[in-house]
Each structure stands twice: as C-alpha cells, then as structure tokens.
Amino acid sequence: MTQGEGEGGAASQQDERDGDWRRRRADLQTAVDRHMVRYVGDFLPFFIERGDGPYIYDDSGRRILDFTSGQMCATLGHGHPAVVAAIEGSTRRIMHLFSWMLAPEVVELCRTLAGLLPPRLQKVVLLNTGSESNEVAIRMAKLSTGGHEIVAFNNSFHGLTGGAGAATYSTGRRGYGPALPGNMAIPPPDAFRCPIRHCTDRCDMSCLDVGFELVDRQSTGQPAAMIAEPIISTGGVIVPPPGYFPRLKELCEARGMLLILDEAQTAFGRVGANFAFEQDGVVPDMLTVSKTLGGGLPLAAAVVSPELEQDCYEKGFVHVTSHVSDPLPAAVGLAVLEVLARERLAERAEALGRRLEAGLRDLQQRYEVIGDVRGRGLMWGVELVSDRESRRPDHALGRKITMRCMELGLSMNIVTLPGLAAVWRLAPPLICSEAEIDEGVGILDQAIRDSL
Numbered sequence: 001m002t003q004g005e006g007e008g009g010a011a012s013q014q015d016e017r018d019g020d021w022r023r024r025r026a027d028l029q030t031a032v033d034r035h036m037v038r039y040v041g042d043f044l045p046f047f048i049e050r051g052d053g054p055y056i057y058d059d060s061g062r063r064i065l066d067f068t069s070g071q072m073c074a075t076l077g078h079g080h081p082a083v084v085a086a087i088e089g090s091t092r093r094i095m096h097l098f099s100w101m102l103a104p105e106v107v108e109l110c111r112t113l114a115g116l117l118p119p120r121l122q123k124v125v126l127l128n129t130g131s132e133s134n135e136v137a138i139r140m141a142k143l144s145t146g147g148h149e150i151v152a153f154n155n156s157f158h159g160l161t162g163g164a165g166a167a168t169y170s171t172g173r174r175g176y177g178p179a180l181p182g183n184m185a186i187p188p189p190d191a192f193r194c195p196i197r198h199c200t201d202r203c204d205m206s207c208l209d210v211g212f213e214l215v216d217r218q219s220t221g222q223p224a225a226m227i228a229e230p231i232i233s234t235g236g237v238i239v240p241p242p243g244y245f246p247r248l249k250e251l252c253e254a255r256g257m258l259l260i261l262d263e264a265q266t267a268f269g270r271v272g273a274n275f276a277f278e279q280d281g282v283v284p285d286m287l288t289v290s291k292t293l294g295g296g297l298p299l300a301a302a303v304v305s306p307e308l309e310q311d312c313y314e315k316g317f318v319h320v321t322s323h324v325s326d327p328l329p330a331a332v333g334l335a336v337l338e339v340l341a342r343e344r345l346a347e348r349a350e351a352l353g354r355r356l357e358a359g360l361r362d363l364q365q366r367y368e369v370i371g372d373v374r375g376r377g378l379m380w381g382v383e384l385v386s387d388r389e390s391r392r393p394d395h396a397l398g399r400k401i402t403m404r405c406m407e408l409g410l411s412m413n414i415v416t417l418p419g420l421a422a423v424w425r426l427a428p429p430l431i432c433s434e435a436e437i438d439e440g441v442g443i444l445d446q447a448i449r450d451s452l
Helices: 003-035 081-093 104-115 130-145 162-166 206-218 244-254 276-280 306-314 327-342 345-366 395-408 434-451
Strands: 048-052 055-058 063-066 123-127 149-153 183-186 223-228 258-262 286-289 300-304 370-376 379-384 413-417 421-426
Touching (some): 104 300, 104 327, 123 306, 130 162, 130 258, 130 286, 244 258, 345 379, 345 434, 379 395, 395 434
Antiparallel strands (some): 379 421, 413 421
C-alpha cells in the first residue's frame, strides 16, 4: 500500500466517523424538539459527551473550557477522583433511606459543616437544591418569628419554587399568578448603576436606608426575614461595599427580622474564603448553601442556631421530602469539604482570582465595550456597554461575544436584566491552573475582537 493509499484510507475512516456523529447529533436534536420542555429558552445545538477537570467535550470531540463550573456547582471540576470515589463507595453501601433514618455520612457531613461555622450556626438539615434550602430557611423564619414578610433585593435569585420564587425578582415572575403575600424588594447596592440615581462607582449605602424606609411603609407589622446573596449573582454580579452587611443586620434586628444569607454560589472557596460572610464582617441568623457543596451533585443545606432550631422544633416544624438527608450526596459533600481543606482551595481561588482580575482589567483598558469589572476570588462579572459615557447596556453584543466564546472553546454565562445590564459571569473551577485562567482570558479577548 502506498503512502497516498494509506492517507486516503485514514481520511475515509475519518469521514465515516464524522458522518456518524453528525447523524447521531441530528437524531438527538430531533428527540429534543419532540420531547423536551424548553425550561430556559433554546438549548445549545450540540451535546456534551464527557468532562475532565476544567474542560467538557462535545459530541464532535471539541474541547470547551468550562468557566461556569457546570451550573456554578462543579468547583472541583468534572470527574474529580474524590467525588468519583465517594459516589462509587456510596453505591456499594447505601444511596437512599426513609426520611426518619440517618446514615453515618449524613451525620458526619453535618458535623464537618458545623465545624467550619461559628457557634451561632450549628444545626444543619441536608437537602437537594438551593431553592429547597431557601424554602426551609424561609419556613423556619416565618414559624419562629410569627411573621410572614420576606424582603429581598429587586434583582435577586433565590430559586423558583413557592417561597423562594416569591423572593426572586430577577426572572420568572411574570405570567404565573400572584406570588406569596408579604414579599417586598429593596434596591441593590449597585455602584455602577445606582438604583436610586444617587452614587457613581462608589456605593455609600443610601440605597439600603431608602430600601428599608420603603419596607417600613409597606409592612403590615409582621416581618420575618431578609434574604440576600453576599454577591448578587444572577442580578449582575453585584458586590456590596464594605460595611454593607453589618448595617443590613442592624436594620433587620431593629425590626425583629432574621437575616438569611444565601451562599449557593459563594460558599466553599469560591470567593477566596470558606464563606463570603467571613469577609463581610457579619454572621447571619440563617445560612443556606447548595451548588458548591455537592461538587456537581444535587446537595444543599440550611444551617441555623441551636436556639432557632429548638424554637421551631417545639412549634412543630415539618419539612419532609423524598430525598432529605440522602447518604449518597452526603458522601460526596464530605469529599468536597475534605478536598477543599487538603488542597487549600480557598487560598488557591484568591490567588487565581487575582490573575483572572488582572486579565479582565487589561481587557477593560483595551475595549470600550467593557464598562465595569467586579468580583472576588473566582467569581467575576464583566458588564457590557455600548459606550462608557452613557453606560447603555449592550445586550446584543454581549450575546454575540458569548456565542463566539463558545465557538472558540470557552463556556461562560451572560445574565441580562431588561433595560438595565448585560453582564458576563465567570466562575471557573477552583482546580484550574494559571495557564487555564490565561487561556480563558485569551479566548475572551479573541471573541471580543472577532465580534466588534
């Protein structure tokens, strides 16, 4: 066989493989169109076959750097050996139990999680999703205080189930009928787009005082809680100024309200600390965690004080679901926390975050369309504008660059608030290397150049 014949045979085999995946993709796409509910608009026109570390691979074999960590959950990347081992071990022991039964790994995870927290936060219930953990916190707050009024930011996202959905204002509110009564919103501390048209680029917290004046006017005298993310993620990656949360806690206490901090995206190393509240100088009355606890599996927790748990217990608190305190995700959560400590991932996120920030700020200097860069650790937002003087949001360009990034092999997410903001969210896995951080910034650079 000649060299040309060998090359021709190899080319023919490659063509056949290409034809196979194209036919499979077309078949799967047909099934998507016929059978899948579109729960977040349209799906991407390809399928993910596998993941490895900070990368995912589509059905054509293309490698994509995952700067969303899955759904902001896979802080250890994809297929981390500790997560895989925990899953395999649990499948051989026990995966699921009756809700009144406890497996050792469930108790160990609650104890380990409590060991990372101050004495005020020691009682834990293990759940499935961030929505559910917020539901539990809201239910306990209402039961303990006897009130029903819940305050949140007007660009918040705490879930889309009943109580959590009623406290969500960034999306998903229109067309579904009335939300639960007693829910109110206050303006967020957005220095780039001051919601009360007062500050420019430095929030002096006037929005917080104005917000609680509005709450006082609307309240029927039955306050229960304020729920907030330490960094308002879906609402545009808004980072409150220093001193904001201690002041917020004072305002809540003066009204007999509990403070719930929703650390679905900020906990367990993401922002350069085990918990964002440690950086913010406040201890909440209730803490909810989810996404980053499960390493990519559905796992969440609500954490409260012993006194609050005792009060709710005596008042008959009930929250039973099919998968409360399931052993398998608890085993994975233990593995995640062990890796977090052993590999010092919070410190790593802080160091890598400085590198990512430097890269993003360099892009900001070179491209007029980048109006603002903000974040902490490995959680960053980049706001797109048509020009820096008007600060007019450029949603179309933001979507165009986002899709170009995907074409070039970078997955990142854009959040859009109609009439307000177009913001990229970048949240790489904490196990990324410096080279992979640079690779992501380089792809973003090319995508901007290609799109302008």
